[in-house]
Amino acid sequence: MQVTRDFSHYVRAAGAGVQHIDLAVEGVHCAGCMAKIERGLSAIPDVTLARVNLTDKRVALEWKEGTLDPARFIDRLEELGYKAYPYETQSAEATEVAESRFLLRCLGVAAFATMNVMMLSIPVWSGNVSDMLPEQRDFFHWLSALIALPAAAYAGQPFFRAAWRALSNKTTNMDVPISIGVCLALGMSVVETINHAEHAYFDAAIMLLTFLLVGRFLDQNMRRRTRAVAGNLAALKAETAAKFVGPDEISQVPVAAIHPGDIVLLRPGERCAVDGSVIEGRSEIDQSLITGETLYVTAGQGTPIYAGSMNISGTLRVRVSADSEATLLAEITRLLDNALQARSRYMRLADRASRLYAPVVHATALITILGWVIAGATWRDAVVTGIAVLIITCPCALGLAIPTVQTVASGTMFKAGVLLNSGDAIERLAEADHVIFDKTGTLTLPDLEVTNADDIPSDVFELAGRLALSSHHPVAAAVAQAVGATSPILSAAEEAGQGVRAMVDGVELRLGRPSFCGAEALVADATRFDPEASIVAFSRGEEKFILSVRQGLRPDAQAVIAALKARNIGIEILSGDREPAVIAAAHALGIAEWRAGVTPADKIARIEELKRRGAKVLMVGDGMNDAPSLAAAHVSMSPISAAHLSQATADLVFLGRPLAPVVAAIDSARKALHLMRQNLWLAIGYNVLAVPVAISGVVTPLIAAAAMSGSSILVMLNSLRARSASREIV
Amino acid sequence: MEILVYLVPLALLLGGAGLAAFLWSLRSGQYDDLDGAAWRAIADDDPPPQEAPAEMAKARR
Missing domain, CATH: 3.40.1110.10 (Calcium-transporting ATPase, cytoplasmic domain N)
Incomplete structure (x- = not known):
């Protein structure tokens, strides 16, 4: 039988007569690697572009159409000492990249507008105490409006959209008070400028947007980076299948290019990459990644085979089936859907804070207006003071309090070998007080x-x-x-x-x-x-x-269990494997609570039981049978070797052989939550100081600008503390 | 104060030019690989021939 490697699935046309492929490359970490790869690949005749992206660890290659086989690049890179595999951009990553670019564009617009408005504001501030003519002041205010209004309309989009989404779902989030504050500040400034008033707040509004966009962009960038690494890891697994392209001819094709109805060959020692059923051959298969059961199963004609099963002894021909045709998979999918629905009810710390914050601020502004009217001020002056309250309390520091910590904390987790799948995972992980481990592939190595x-x-x-x-x-x-x-x-x-x-x-x-x-x-x-x-x-x-x-067992499993116990976290094993095997692992690790032979539904039932008792459960599992319980738990983690479905469901994914990232992640999450709370208090403390000043009606644009940047910088500096080395894990 | 007639448009023009340059750099992908770009700046453009793997690869063929 003849075997060829076929990468045509990944090749795309890039202009006239030029083909393009992206490769994920392992082990590129310095300028030397970059130069070596680029020169090594450019030396191949007909290659028109070979460019390494050191941030994402990828190579973009272009060559004259029809002259080269992509497999040659992979061989060449192997000669150079790098493992490479074609990479296909997942839609999730593509959205992150687009979002990241959009935020950077908004940030650019807002930053340039801030600089120019400030350039106009400073003469006004200093002119107010010297000899600036009212006409000149008005002129400068109009110029500021000319710059700030379009810039805010463009750069404020991320906030306005999110606020609108929240309002149309009849909830609030942090973006609602931000949007209201920015719009009111700009609107009032226009009215004041028309009335030749002394103060306008264009600078404060646009500066607020700039600071908040910095926080948003950093957060987004970290997420994009995590996605890129996860995408590379997925690509470098190089999941291929031997597909029959003729009666006796097979081609090694990437899994993405395999469709239902295709027939693939599964040789001994190979891991199946597709779902299907056996049409010919007899073998033993290891389904531990699917069910957690380490005992081999006999497979013959008609036996369903799931992606992730390892073929042990004989050669099998497998017909690829469409998704969820298999009964086990359908059951797991149903459980998973239910669990995911329940999870979406979690409310983030930022949203909880803004739910308390927004009504208080808006009520304070209203009371200020009414108070001044009662005290005998004109309506116009009262409204101006009320809006000044809104501007100065506008949650600049509050809006930065959480994303900045999240960015820094996900950076430290990234270094410890933990990738974040969801944004609020840090908060939920910090609350975890009970850990459920799956045995096969989680406590043990695959x-x-x-x-x-x-x-x-x-x-x-x-x-x-x-x-x-x-x-x-x-x-x-x-x-x-x-x-x-x-x-x-x-x-x-x-x-x-x-x-x-x-x-x-x-x-x-x-x-x-x-x-x-x-x-x-x-x-x-x-x-x-x-x-x-x-x-x-x-x-x-x-x-x-x-x-x-x-x-x-994972090399450091015992130490990790001990470390978790030292942190007063409850531990138990829920495994689909047989009892003797589970007992052996539980004894070796000193875990008193274990359950063996557990079905996916039983796992969920156990988690629900713990939830009712008020425990916040962290589920750590890898098997496909764990996927529903990963979704049902308060927060979940998977090793990188996990089944696809589990990895996609888990909030965090950890890399490598040791189990230590589990503890490291809990530690940095707890520290991050502590800092988030501290930041929120800092922001509130600043408001408590600033609001009386605003209510008394003496807030000038200068005070607003200074207070706003001062509090934002304070919060950002405090967030950087999440970076400092955490204490030893074990 | 007539100087404002020149200075204000000039300031706005310069600011606008800066923004345009930023947007152009963003569109042309200059922020896609910040780590790599940092190293490219100090890399040798023309490596000495005896060290160039490209040359050796060609010679072997």
Whole structure:
């Protein structure tokens, strides 16, 4: 059978006779890499563009149409020492990029307008105490209006839109008081300018927008960056399938290019990348990523196969099915939809704050107006003072209090290997006081390891590893990896479903099922000791050995559990796996509460029960069976190796082998929430000081501008404290 | 104060030019890769021939 790699799905036309592809590249981190890659790729004839984006860790390539095969670029990059894979922009990331650009454009407009309005305002402020003629002052005010009004109309769009959305949903958010404040300040300034009054607040209004846009843009940029990294990680997983393009011809194509009805080949040791059902062949499959069950399942004709299943022994032909055709998937999707609906009711800290804040401020302004009228002021003066109250309380600092902390905190989490999927995840994570762990793939690592390597003589172990290289079986692959074997035994022959054997120096070596090696007698012992392990036997002549292979616990799992306990967080295991396997893990980690053989619906039921008791649950899971409970929990986390559905549902995704990011994320979230609250108090404290000044009617534009920038800078500086190194995790 | 007749339009023009330059730089993708751009500024334009992998790759072929 002939295998070709087909990347045509990712190639797009870029102008006349030029084709374009984007590659995600792993390991690009400095100027040296950038130059090396660009020169290395430009050296290929007919390449017209090779440009590295160091921020997003991607390469854009263009070449003359029809001259080159994209697979060649990937090979070339591999020669240079970089792993690369074509990258397809997800729609979520494309929106983030567009949003980020729009905010930057708004910020640019607002910043330039602020500078120019300030240039006009400062002469007015100083002219008021010297010799500026009223006509000149009016002229400067009109010029300010000319700049500020169109700029505010453009740069204020993000706030006006969000405020309108909130109001039409009959709720309020922080953007409502911001929009009201800006509009009133501008409107009153126009009226005052027409009336030749001394004060106009164009500068304050446009400066407010600028400060708030800085906060918005930083927040958005962090989110965009996280999306880019997540997109790269997804691309570098290089999920492909061997698709039949002819009766006997297969092509290795990206998963995105596979459609329902296609037939794919699944060889031993491969992870299935599509959902479908078996049409030919028999094998054992490992569905631990789907159900959490580590025991292999036998697959024959008609057996449904889910993306993420690992094929163990035989070769299968799988017909790809449309989504949710499979019963398990349909059930999980239904549970997931219900859980997601419930979750959307969470109200963010910022919205809760503004719900309290907006009525108080608006009432204060109204009382000020009425108070002045009663005290004998004219209506016009009273309204001007009332609006001054609104301007000075306009939640500039309040609007920055949360996004700035969020930006800095997500930056620190990013460094600790945690990606944020949702904006309010930090607040919810900080409240978590009970953690539910899934076992398979979460507390344990998704790959297999040999647990009793120390009991076996090292020369025997090495020989077993070399022999294992000749087998496709995942357990054999784990043995080979544990040994670090690189030179296969050339004469080795594989017997399907049994094992491999070879003759070395006149002695027969066998590796495989215990019965294949004549080592059944040793098995009973090993399984009693470790019921979860897969047993593989090795024989050299008459010597027999048993290797026990299993998914190992994450290296720092024990320390992380201890650290969580030290933080007074409740811990339990909810696993879909069998009881003995769960007990073993619970004992090893010192977790008293566990439940085994749990279905997705049971997991949700347990979470609901904890919720009723008032616990805020953090669910950490990776399997497809965890997806509904990830959505049902107060906040959720997944390892990067998780099933697609779970990863998309989880609020946070952590990278790498250690479990430590879970604790690191909780720590920085708690710290961030503390700072957010502190910022809100700072903003309120500023208002308490400023409002009496405003009510007394002596707020000049100069005071408004100084107070506004002073409080904003204070809040931003306080947010930067989220950056400082958090205490040691364990 | 007649000087305002020149200075005010001049100031607005300069401000407008700055904004136009910013919008142009944004549209031409100059903010897409801030990390890379920082390094590109100090990278050698023409590497010495004996070190250039591009040249070696061509020679091998």
